[in-house]
Amino acid sequence: MASTLRNVVVVGGSYVGSSAAKELANLLPATHRVVLIDPHSHFHHLFAFPRFAILPGYEHKAFIPYSGVFAATPDPSRHTVIQAKVMSLQPKQLTLDREWQGSKILPFDYLVAATGTRLPSPGSMLHNEKVPSVEYLQSYQRGIKDAKSVIVVGGGAVGVQMACDLKELYPDKEITLVHSRDQLMPVYHEKLSDMIKTRFKELNVNLTTGSRAVVPQGGFDNNAKPINLTLQDGRTLEADFVIQATGQIPNNQFLNQLLESSAPNSLINPNNGFIRVKPTLQFQNPEYSHLYAVGDIADTGAHKAARPGAAQAAVAAKNIAAMIAGKEPAETIVIGSPGIHLTLGLTKNTIFRNPGEGETEPFINLKNDGRADMGIDGVWERRGVKVSSPNDYRL
Numbered sequence: 001m002a003s004t005l006r007n008v009v010v011v012g013g014s015y016v017g018s019s020a021a022k023e024l025a026n027l028l029p030a031t032h033r034v035v036l037i038d039p040h041s042h043f044h045h046l047f048a049f050p051r052f053a054i055l056p057g058y059e060h061k062a063f064i065p066y067s068g069v070f071a072a073t074p075d076p077s078r079h080t081v082i083q084a085k086v087m088s089l090q091p092k093q094l095t096l097d098r099e100w101q102g103s104k105i106l107p108f109d110y111l112v113a114a115t116g117t118r119l120p121s122p123g124s125m126l127h128n129e130k131v132p133s134v135e136y137l138q139s140y141q142r143g144i145k146d147a148k149s150v151i152v153v154g155g156g157a158v159g160v161q162m163a164c165d166l167k168e169l170y171p172d173k174e175i176t177l178v179h180s181r182d183q184l185m186p187v188y189h190e191k192l193s194d195m196i197k198t199r200f201k202e203l204n205v206n207l208t209t210g211s212r213a214v215v216p217q218g219g220f221d222n223n224a225k226p227i228n229l230t231l232q233d234g235r236t237l238e239a240d241f242v243i244q245a246t247g248q249i250p251n252n253q254f255l256n257q258l259l260e261s262s263a264p265n266s267l268i269n270p271n272n273g274f275i276r277v278k279p280t281l282q283f284q285n286p287e288y289s290h291l292y293a294v295g296d297i298a299d300t301g302a303h304k305a306a307r308p309g310a311a312q313a314a315v316a317a318k319n320i321a322a323m324i325a326g327k328e329p330a331e332t333i334v335i336g337s338p339g340i341h342l343t344l345g346l347t348k349n350t351i352f353r354n355p356g357e358g359e360t361e362p363f364i365n366l367k368n369d370g371r372a373d374m375g376i377d378g379v380w381e382r383r384g385v386k387v388s389s390p391n392d393y394r395l
Contacts, residue, residue, distance in 0.1 A: 005033040005078070007108040008320060009094065011086050011254065013038030014046065016295030016309035017114030018069055018383075023317035024112075025073035029324060034079040035106065036069060037096070039128045041083055043069075043383060046123070047306075048374050050162045050245075051343070052137055053122035054144055054169060059137035061376045061393045063130040068384020083128075088257040091288065109290065110320045113275060114313070115251035116296040117304075120219060120244040123158050143222055147240035148173060151229055153213045154245035155179030157342055160196055162243055164345045167203040175205050176237060178229070180212040187303065187338055189362040192352050199344045211235065219244055248304075250274055250297055262287070274299035279332035281316045290323070292316040303338035339363070346372050 008028060010021045013036050021036040028034065042063035052059045070076040084096040093107045100106065118124045122140050125133045144150065150166055150173060152159045163177045177200070184193040200207055211233035220227060220242040229237045250273035259267055266285040269276055275293040276284035277300060283291040293299075294316050295309035302308045312333055319329030339353035347370040353363040380387055387393060 006031055007035050007106065008032050009106065009108040009111045010034060010036045010114055011089075011094075011111065012114035012116055012251070012295075012297070013040065013043060013066060013069075013081065014114070014116055014295075015306040016116070016313050017112070018043065019310040020112045020114055020294055020313035020316055021069055021079070022073060023314050024320065025070050025075075025079050027317050027321040029321075030075075030078075032109070032324060034070070035108070036066070036079070036081045037084055037086055037106075038066070038081070039083065039085040039097075040125075041128060042066065042130045044125060044133075045376070045379055048376060048379075049122050049125075049137075050158050051165055051372075051374055053140045054162065054165050055346075055372060056138070056141050058373050058376055059141075060130075060134045061373070061380070062137070063133060064380055064383050065385055065395055068386075071384035086254040089254050090257060091290075094254070110323065111291050112313075112316050112320070113254075113291070113293040113297055114295050114309075115254065117248035117250050119158065119248055120246070122243075123245065143241055144170075149239040150175050150241045150243065151227075151237055151239040152177045152243045152245055153215065153229070154247075155181070155184040155209070156245060157185065157340060159243070159245035160184060161343045162245060163205050164199060164203060164343065164348075167205050168345045171204075174239075175203075176208060176239065177205060178208045178213050178231070178237070180210070182209045184209075185340075188340070188352060189354050191362055191364065192340075192342075192350075195350065195352075195364070195366070196344070199348070203345070208235075208237065213246075215244060215246070248296070252297065258288075269299045272299065280319050280329045281312055281333060282319070282329065292320065300333060300335065302333065302335045305338070305340065307339070308336065343370055343374075346370060 010017050021034050024034045045062045048062045052062050066081045070079045082100050084098050086094050087097050088095045096104045127133045152163045167175045184196050211231040214230045222241050225240050226238045227242050277293050277298050281292045282289050294312040296304045315331040315333050318331045322329050337354040337356045341351050343349045347368050349367050349370045351365040355362055
C-alpha cells in the first residue's frame with residue numbers, strides 16, 4: 001500500500017529536479033517512493049521562454065505536463081508529482097501550502113533541494129498555471145510588436161539571445177543591449193564575447209557597455225512610453241519597451257525555519273544565497289546529512305546550467321540509494337569547464353566550452369541549423385508525453 005512507502009522528496013521540478021526524480025525512481029528499493037514537488041501545474045521549458053516571448057505561435061508548447069516524469073522508470077505508479085509550494089522545512093518533514101492526501105505535512109527520509117533560481121519575467125513566469133502563463137507570453141509578444149525601440153538590460157545568455165532574435169524578427173526596430181562590463185557573458189572565454197559582438201554587428205544590434213543600468217524598484221513599466229533608462233555613469237537611453245535580463249535570485253525561502261535552528265551561515269553561503277554542500281552534495285552541515293542540494297541552488301562551484309546539474313542529480317540519487325542500503329555515500333561531483341549551447345538568432349547558434357585542464361583555447365562549434373520552434377515537439381517526446389494531435393500541446 002502507498003501509505004507504507006517511505007518518502008524521498010525532490011523539491012523543485014525543473015530540469016535538474018526532474019532529472020533527480022527520474023534517477024531516484026530508477027534506483028530506489030520497493031520500500032521507497034519519489035515525491036516530486038513543484039508549484040507549477042506544468043514543467044516550464046525555460047530555455048524557450050526568451051524566444052517564445054518574442055515569436056508567436058509556440059508559447060503554449062513551453063508548458064509540458066508532468067505526467068511523463070516517471071514514464072520510463074521501472075514502476076511509474078509508485079512515484080508521484082505534487083503541485084504545491086514548500087512553505088517550510090524541518091529535519092524530517094516539510095509543510096506544503098495546500099493539503100495532499102489530507103495533510104499539509106509531508107514526512108520524508110531523504111530530500112533533494114533542486115529549487116534553482118528565479119529570473120525577471122519573461123525568464124520566469126509570474127503564474128503557476130499554464131493558461132495565464134501562455135496569456136502572459138502572448139501579451140509580451142504584443143508589447144514587443146508594438147514597440148519601435150527595445151532595450152535589453154543584461155549581457156548574459158538570455159539578453160544576448162533575445163537581442164539577436166528581436167533584430168532578426170524585427171529588423172526595422174532599434175534594438176539596444178546594455179551590459180555593465182565590456183565583456184559579454186564574462187563567465188566564458190573572451191572569444192565568446194567577440195563572437196557575439198560580431199553577430200551584433202551583422203544584425204545591427206546596438207551595444208552599450210561599461211556601466212550598470214539603474215533598475216527601478218519593481219522593474220520597468222512597459223506601459224509607460226517612452227521609457228527613460230539611466231546608467232550609473234549618468235548616460236541615459238530611451239525606448240518603447242525594456243527587457244530586464246539580469247539578476248538570478250536563489251529560491252531558498254523554504255529553508256527559513258531550518259535556518260533559525262542552525263548555526264549562522266552553516267546552511268547558506270551569505271555571499272550568494274546558495275546552499276552549502278559537500279562534494280557528495282549532502283548539506284555541509286553534518287546535522288543534515290540526509291538532505292541534498294543539486295543544480296543552481298547548490299553552492300558547488302560548478303557552472304550553473306542544466307548539463308552539470310543533471311550530473312549532480314545522478315550523484316545525489318546514487319548516494320541516497322547507498323544510504324538506504326546502509327552504506328556511506330561515496331559518489332562525488334566532478335567540476336568541468338563551463339559550456340553552453342547559445343542561440344544567436346533563429347537558426348545561427350554555437351556550442352562553446354571554456355578551455356579545460358591543459359587546454360589554451362576554447363571549443364567552438366558555430367552552426368546554422370537551429371529551428372524557429374527550438375525543436376519543442378521533441379522536448380515533449382523526451383519528457384515522456386505522447387502527442388497524438390495538435391490539441392494535446394494545449395493540455
